[in-house]
Amino acid sequence: MAGEPITLTELASKDVSILTRVGPKKLDGLRSMGISSLLDLLTHYPRRYLDRTREARIAELQAGEEALVLGRVTSVSSRRVKGGRVMVSAEVRDDSGRLRCTFFNQPWRERQLGATAVDVAVFGRVELFKGQRQMTNPVVDLVGDRTGRVVPIYPQSDAARLTTWEIAGWVAETLRRCGPRGIADPVPAAILERWDLEPRGAAMWGIHAPEHLGDVQRARHRLVFDELLRIQLALVRRKKEMERSSAGIAHAESADPGRAGLVERFVAGLPYPLTAAQERAVAEIGADMARPAPMHRLLQGDVGAGKTVVAVAMLLTAVQSGHQGALMAPTEVLAEQHAAGVRTLLEGFGLDDPASLLGERPLEVALLTGRTPAAERRRVLAGLADGSIPLVVGTHALLSEGVGFAALGAVVIDEQHRFGVEQRAALRAAGPGERVPDVLVMTATPIPRTAAMTVYGDLDVTVLDELPPGRTPIATSVAHHPEDEDAAWELVRAEVAAGRRAYVVCPLVEGSDKMEAASAAETLERLAEGPLAGLRLGLLHGRMKSDDKADVMERFRHGTVDVLVATTVIEVGVDVPEATVMVVLDADRFGIAQLHQLRGRVGRGGHAGHCVLVAHGVLNPDAGERLDALARTTDGFELAEVDLDLRGEGTVMGERQKGRNDLRLASLRRDREWVLRAREAAEELVGDGTGLERHPALVEELSLLDESDEEFLLKS
Ligand code: ADP
Ligand code: MG
Numbered sequence: 001m002a003g004e005p006i007t008l009t010e011l012a013s014k015d016v017s018i019l020t021r022v023g024p025k026k027l028d029g030l031r032s033m034g035i036s037s038l039l040d041l042l043t044h045y046p047r048r049y050l051d052r053t054r055e056a057r058i059a060e061l062q063a064g065e066e067a068l069v070l071g072r073v074t075s076v077s078s079r080r081v082k083g084g085r086v087m088v089s090a091e092v093r094d095d096s097g098r099l100r101c102t103f104f105n106q107p108w109r110e111r112q113l114g115a116t117a118v119d120v121a122v123f124g125r126v127e128l129f130k131g132q133r134q135m136t137n138p139v140v141d142l143v144g145d146r147t148g149r150v151v152p153i154y155p156q157s158d159a160a161r162l163t164t165w166e167i168a169g170w171v172a173e174t175l176r177r178c179g180p181r182g183i184a185d186p187v188p189a190a191i192l193e194r195w196d197l198e199p200r201g202a203a204m205w206g207i208h209a210p211e212h213l214g215d216v217q218r219a220r221h222r223l224v225f226d227e228l229l230r231i232q233l234a235l236v237r238r239k240k241e242m243e244r245s246s247a248g249i250a251h252a253e254s255a256d257p258g259r260a261g262l263v264e265r266f267v268a269g270l271p272y273p274l275t276a277a278q279e280r281a282v283a284e285i286g287a288d289m290a291r292p293a294p295m296h297r298l299l300q301g302d303v304g305a306g307k308t309v310v311a312v313a314m315l316l317t318a319v320q321s322g323h324q325g326a327l328m329a330p331t332e333v334l335a336e337q338h339a340a341g342v343r344t345l346l347e348g349f350g351l352d353d354p355a356s357l358l359g360e361r362p363l364e365v366a367l368l369t370g371r372t373p374a375a376e377r378r379r380v381l382a383g384l385a386d387g388s389i390p391l392v393v394g395t396h397a398l399l400s401e402g403v404g405f406a407a408l409g410a411v412v413i414d415e416q417h418r419f420g421v422e423q424r425a426a427l428r429a430a431g432p433g434e435r436v437p438d439v440l441v442m443t444a445t446p447i448p449r450t451a452a453m454t455v456y457g458d459l460d461v462t463v464l465d466e467l468p469p470g471r472t473p474i475a476t477s478v479a480h481h482p483e484d485e486d487a488a489w490e491l492v493r494a495e496v497a498a499g500r501r502a503y504v505v506c507p508l509v510e511g512s513d514k515m516e517a518a519s520a521a522e523t524l525e526r527l528a529e530g531p532l533a534g535l536r537l538g539l540l541h542g543r544m545k546s547d548d549k550a551d552v553m554e555r556f557r558h559g560t561v562d563v564l565v566a567t568t569v570i571e572v573g574v575d576v577p578e579a580t581v582m583v584v585l586d587a588d589r590f591g592i593a594q595l596h597q598l599r600g601r602v603g604r605g606g607h608a609g610h611c612v613l614v615a616h617g618v619l620n621p622d623a624g625e626r627l628d629a630l631a632r633t634t635d636g637f638e639l640a641e642v643d644l645d646l647r648g649e650g651t652v653m654g655e656r657q658k659g660r661n662d663l664r665l666a667s668l669r670r671d672r673e674w675v676l677r678a679r680e681a682a683e684e685l686v687g688d689g690t691g692l693e694r695h696p697a698l699v700e701e702l703s704l705l706d707e708s709d710e711e712f713l714l715k716s
Pocket of ligand 2: 308
């Protein structure tokens with residue numbers, strides 16, 4: 001075995017204590033930084049690099065410029081200044097001159113820089129003070145007596161009391177000791193060649209001990225690819241396994257003439273032609289459903305992109321093949337609305353029935369929620385169980401005990417972020433011998449494609465990237481000043497006077513529903529007595545009884561309420577075509593996706609929509625950028641990219657615990673193209689599901705994936 005190249009799993013099995021100068025104290029320090037194995041050490045990548053060819057000489061520094069200086073600390077002192085603050089002062093010299101570095105409120109600098117003859121890299125803005133060059137609070141890295149033109153700077157931790165050069169030393173030792181055997185590379189050469197990737201061993205050297213900064217970039221690509229490939233392999237493998245292990249339904253047009261051609265008739269009967277994107281989606285879903293493997297697909301489409309039509313086409317594909325379809329919504333209000341919408345779409349539409357006098361029996365769309373009266377509930381349950389009800393819309397009540405289907409063939413889940421993992425799993429879990437229905441998850445929260453591939457990696461993704469024609473984009477403005485807000489209320493009054501309706505979204509209240517409800521009630525009162533006096537206002541929040549909610553929604557829909565003052569319960573799906581204005585209070589507290597979702601509630605009926613984002617006072621820069629982005633564009637995917645840029649991975653990766661994390665180098669943001677490449681490679685390698693049998697070394701590496709991460713990725 002000794003001659004074989006070293007694998008990552010072997011490195012993971014070797015403890016850092018085998019390295020020289022790693023005694024018990026250093027070992028504790030390393031462990032506290034999450035480094036216990038040689039693999040941990042090798043994947044503790046430099047935070048940045050000092051390029052010594054670019055360093056400045058102290059004597060040549062100009063006041064006002066930013067510069068990087070390498071030198072030796074020659075003296076350190078500290079004293080208290082006004083207000084009790086500690087000021088540490090250090091002198092740094094190179095062979096051309098000296099530079100004073102002053103640190104405020106960093107008392108630990110005295111200890112850090114006080115050791116004898118510390119070599120440091122100092123980066124900061126140069127000032128001149130009484131003829132002396134100095135920097136205030138510069139960035140300082142201890143570099144030790146490293147030679148070489150490019151010096152890696154490692155993330156270090158004060159608590160662990162390990163310096164970057166100690167870490168660099170251990171990394172170098174590890175690489176040297178790997179030397180004779182080399183580091184194994186399990187990725188097939190053809191894949192490496194395709195993207196001009198260097199061997200893994202070279203990449204390890206390149207990232208830790210580069211000769212030129214250019215080496216780092218090349219090494220980084222290879223290592224980023226490796227990280228992403230592992231994740232994609234796990235996801236694609238899981239997806240294929242699921243397809244192979246559960247039996248789905250190969251939906252084919254039924255021979256029953258009553259059911260044949262249902263989808264075609266439905267599409268032909270719509271008052272408008274499908275958009276190209278809808279057509280593509282319907283075709284993709286149809287093709288997928290015709291295959292025997294269960295479909296598991298995500299339909300992403302911006303608000304108003306026309307997902308409902310696609311969903312109904314899917315449900316009818318199941319009915320057409322003699323099965324039943326179900327649509328699940330996250331709330332009762334939404335379920336009712338969907339039921340009404342689907343019924344309208346299917347109005348006058350029936351299953352041919354030669355046995356009936358009229359030659360057709362209506363295609364029933366049943367509704368089942370927690371509020372369905374007992375008698376109706378019994379009737380629906382019986383109809384679902386004997387198959388006489390082909391379509392049902394409901395909340396998660398559809399998943400409750402006692403709901404059985406004669407032949408469930410298709411399930412659409414709307415707005416999946418409101419559904420828990422277990423609920424999705426429950427749908428997938430079929431009894432022995434049962435066939436798993438095809439599942440379509442719809443979301444109006446666009447996430448960038450590459451992120452979707454990582455987060456929903458076990459789902460296929462269909463994107464509706466086109467709005468139906470004639471839609472006027474929602475004009476969005478930001479109200480910073482009280483006058484702007486007054487103008488917003490004027491706009492509300494004008495639209496109401498013209499027979500239209502408005503939403504006012506109340507400030508988000510952290511804490512409890514109860515506080516949020518109270519604040520919504522207060523907002524209503526303030527508006528009713530002030531800027532919206534005389535208009536008919538209605539209140540909607542999460543603490544209300546569902547009957548009351550439905551009641552106020554109904555009145556808003558019918559126009560006996562002009563302005564709906566609501567919390568974010570209206571975020572999802574509420575559809576009142578006459579609503580043309582939305583005013584969001586304290587909009588800076590909301591996220592981009594949420595605001596985009598919210599404003600999608602207006603301007604759905606052909607009249608231009610307006611959205612005013614009210615945000616008073618000084619905003620933090622991120623909030624400012626968020627609101628500006630919303631005012632600038634209505635393209636949900638563009639906004640999703642902005643969101644990813646502003647918030648980073650956290651947005652899409654959810655709340656992952658800090659620390660261990662499979663993405664050490666890769667960033668879903670910066671490395672978008674590598675996500676696509678890794679996905680492509682993973683699909684190629686997994687093939688029909690058995691492909692990985694030929695790559696045991698790659699499979700072995702999958703065991704290195706952080707289990708909690710994997711669970712997160714596969715289940716979210
Ligand atoms: P989403 O659920 O994606 O937000 P909906 O399915 O509610 O969007 O559709 C929004 C509106 O667009 C509906 O009023 C619907 O009737 C209309 N619509 C859908 N598809 C088309 C189309 N191809 N052409 C014109 N209007 C369409
Ligand atoms: Mg919708």
